[in-house]
Amino acid sequence: MELHNLTLRVGQSEKDLLAVCERKLRAPCADFRILRKSLDARDKSNIKWVYSVECSDKPLKKSERIFPQIKGGAPRVYIAGAGPAGLFCALRLIEYGIRPVLFERGKRVEERRADVEKFRKEGVLDPESNVQFGEGGAGTFSDGKLNTQTHGGYNRDVIELFLRFGAPEEIGYLSKPHIGSDRLFSIIRNIRAHLLDAGAEIRFGGKLTDVTVKDGKLCAVEGNGVREDADALVLAIGHSARDTFEMLFRRGLAMEQKEFAVGVRIEHLQAEIGKAQYGRLYTKLPAAEYKLVSHASERAAYTFCMCPGGSVIASASEEGGLVVNGMSDYARDGLNANSALAAQVKKSDFASDHPLAGVAFQRKIERAAYAAAGGGYRAPVQLAGDFLAGKESTRFASVLPTYAPATAFAPVSAYLPAELCDTLKTALTDMDRRLKGFACPDAVLTGVETRTSSPVRILRGDDLQASAAGVYPCGEGCGYAGGITSAAADGLRVADAIAQKYLRGQ
Numbered sequence: 334m335e336l337h338n339l340t341l342r343v344g345q346s347e348k349d350l351l352a353v354c355e356r357k358l359r360a361p362c363a364d365f366r367i368l369r370k371s372l373d374a375r376d377k378s379n380i381k382w383v384y385s386v387e388c389s390d391k392p393l394k395k396s397e398r399i400f401p402q403i404k405g406g407a408p409r410v411y412i413a414g415a416g417p418a419g420l421f422c423a424l425r426l427i428e429y430g431i432r433p434v435l436f437e438r439g440k441r442v443e444e445r446r447a448d449v450e451k452f453r454k455e456g457v458l459d460p461e462s463n464v465q466f467g468e469g470g471a472g473t474f475s476d477g478k479l480n481t482q483t484h485g486g487y488n489r490d491v492i493e494l495f496l497r498f499g500a501p502e503e504i505g506y507l508s509k510p511h512i513g514s515d516r517l518f519s520i521i522r523n524i525r526a527h528l529l530d531a532g533a534e535i536r537f538g539g540k541l542t543d544v545t546v547k548d549g550k551l552c553a554v555e556g557n558g559v560r561e562d563a564d565a566l567v568l569a570i571g572h573s574a575r576d577t578f579e580m581l582f583r584r585g586l587a588m589e590q591k592e593f594a595v596g597v598r599i600e601h602l603q604a605e606i607g608k609a610q611y612g613r614l615y616t617k618l619p620a621a622e623y624k625l626v627s628h629a630s631e632r633a634a635y636t637f638c639m640c641p642g643g644s645v646i647a648s649a650s651e652e653g654g655l656v657v658n659g660m661s662d663y664a665r666d667g668l669n670a671n672s673a674l675a676a677q678v679k680k681s682d683f684a685s686d687h688p689l690a691g692v693a694f695q696r697k698i699e700r701a702a703y704a705a706a707g708g709g710y711r712a713p714v715q716l717a718g719d720f721l722a723g724k725e726s727t728r729f730a731s732v733l734p735t736y737a738p739a740t741a742f743a744p745v746s747a748y749l750p751a752e753l754c755d756t757l758k759t760a761l762t763d764m765d766r767r768l769k770g771f772a773c774p775d776a777v778l779t780g781v782e783t784r785t786s787s788p789v790r791i792l793r794g795d796d797l798q799a800s801a802a803g804v805y806p807c808g809e810g811c812g813y814a815g816g817i818t819s820a821a822a823d824g825l826r827v828a829d830a831i832a833q834k835y836l837r838g839q
Contacts, residue, residue: 334358335368339384343617354388362388371508372619377612400428403835407431408564410831411554413541413577415439416470417817418808419569420524422824423533424494429832432532433567436556438540438574439467442521449474452647456710456738461538464658465573465650465784468537469521472817474648476640476661477512479504479818487822494821498523501663509622513663541570541577544584544804551803565803565831569824571810572787573650575692587792587800588688591812594635594785595698596675596757597745597778598645598657599717600732601770603670606641609769620665623672623768627760632677632752634760637785639672641665644735645779647710654699657712657736657779669735673782676756691788701748702781706741713743713781718774720745721758730775740779748781787812797830805831 339353347367354362365388374380387393407430412419415437426433438461439445445467448459460466464474479495481488492505495512499520504510512520525535536556543555544566554563570577582588606623607615615621620641627634643661650656659671683690706713714734719726726742734740746754765772790812793799799806807813807827814820 334389335385335387337385339386341382341384343380343382343614345382350384350386354386358388361390363390364388364393366393367506369508370503370506374611377614380611380614380618401836402430403832408831408835409562410434410565410567411436411561411563412567412569414470414569414571414574414808414810415468415535416569416571416808417472417821418810418814418824418827419470419567420521420528420824421491421494421821422567422569422807422828423528424524425825425828426832427528427531427533429828429836431832432534434534435528435536436539436541437468437535437537439463440537441525442468442473442518445469445473446518449646452710453737458649458652458710460650460652461540463650464646464648465571468525469517470571470820471573471648471658471784472820473517473521474514474646474658474660475638475817476643476659476665477514477517477663478638478816479510479512480508481816481818481822483819483822485822487825488818490825491818491821495520498527511661511663513665514660515662543580544801546584546801546804549800549802551801563803565805567805567807567824567827567831568791568799568811569807571808572784574810575651575696578689578692578789581791582689585800586804589790589792590680590683590686590688590691591786591788591790592680593678593691593788594637594675595678595695595749595753596634596673596782596785597780598659598671598782599636599674600645600669600671600734600777600779601773602732603642603668605770605773606670606768620670623771625764625768625771627763629763630756630759632679632756634674634676634756636764637673637675639670641670642667643671644669645671645712647712647736647738648784649699649710651696651699653703654696655703655706655710655712655781656699656784657782658784667735669732671735673785674757674760674778675782675785676753676760678753682750688789695783695788698748698781699783705743705747705780709739711739711741712736712779713745713748714740715742715744715778716774717761717772717776717778720778721761721772729777732773732775732777734777734779736779745778745780786815797827
């Protein structure tokens with residue numbers, strides 16, 4: 334039986350839920366499972382946890398799904414990219430008896446982590462092993478958020494797979510689940526070990542360099558110059574695989590421009606966000622989050638990938654370009670909160686109607702930000718109060734930037750077009766009306782955040798195949814997802830489509 338709207342006071346133990354269930358049922362309860370947990374902070378004088386639970390007079394059992402097996406010769410399936418879309422696609426294919434080959438241009442997560450740390454400390458960029466490229470994808474260096482605006486059974490499948498490979502139990506029921514960058518590392522290692530044990534092949538440092546299409550159908554793939562016959566290719570390439578987009582365009586795959594957003598990372602003191610969201614109880618609650626949208630200008634603006642208690646990280650993947658992102662560990666115990674503050678980029682902003690014009694737009698801004706801070710992967714920073722007042726910053730106040738390797742004072746207007754700056758200024762003031770202190774003059778704006786989502790969509794039909802049969806665009810990079818959960822869910826969806834195609838032919 335399911336029970337809903339059960340409440341606990343802040344500080345009350347979840348062990349008390351059993352007694353709450355029994356009082357509600359007026360009967361003993363042998364077992365219960367939390368289905369959903371959320372925080373009701375609408376009344377700061379009466380903040381409470383709200384639960385939905387399943388309870389029973391017998392021990393609750395977990396159900397296991399059985400997948401039909403493809404008989405005879407399994408198809409030769411290649412997956413380009415070992416981010417959430419690629420890894421979860423591979424996990425699902427294994428369940429059908431298909432042993433895929435994964436091309437991953439970057440390194441194993443352990444080596445990749447060392448490269449990212451070297452970049453942070455020394456400003457030495459490895460263009461093939463960084464925050465954007467490598468095992469686990471760009472989401473590995475994030476807050477590990479699993480909430481999504483998409484709906485459907487695949488989202489539950491994603492959560493269950495994360496739990497299977499070591500994610501904390503509460504992601505199964507929290508309304509805003511997160512794993513944290515530190516815990517994602519071990520989960521990714523566990524996934525890799527399972528895939529290899531099950532017969533999958535993972536080729537690190539193996540970039541997809543070409544595809545062969547004949548009579549509208551995929552014939553072969555090429556990784557680092559080695560050509561192999563292929564029945565299917567899953568393009569889980571991520572939103573930063575610009576050279577791969579260019580190769581696929583040359584090979585005639587249909588694609589189109591896609592709108593995205595560009596902006597900065599905004600940092601506040603985490604304690605001030607906590608006070609604004611929860612009042613005096615903020616120290617007794619998890620690190621406070623926020624999600625804000627502004628329609629006060631012609632262009633929409635919004636916060637994205639908010640990282641409580643986190644840091645701003647160097648996220649470039651190309652020499653001479655500056656990119657930032659945000660990251661939090663599971664504990665979310667850092668001094669600062671940070672989030673992307675991004676403004677809508679329209680197709681009319683692009684210089685041409687070429688499908689990859691958005692890539693050129695991003696690159697131009699990234700290079701301008703790099704130059705504005707004086708090179709060396711220093712990030713340009715400006716205080717929010719100075720940004721609103723139209724003057725340059727010369728010193729920090731209560732908020733210190735977390736970005737490394739270094740920062741340099743430079744106005745946001747030095748790298749973002751005037752119309753985007755105007756939108757962000759209006760949004761700051763507008764958002765401050767809903768979250769007191771958001772436009773705090775001491776808040777630090779660090780540029781530039783350009784990789785909010787893919788600037789291109791590789792077209793696919795109802796059967797999830799591209800203009801070339803056998804090619805399956807997948808995940809965030811190809812324009813079909815917007816975060817870890819939705820990308821992983823799309824990987825599962827594509828795997829099912831591939832398997833069903835061959836099951837029907839048996």
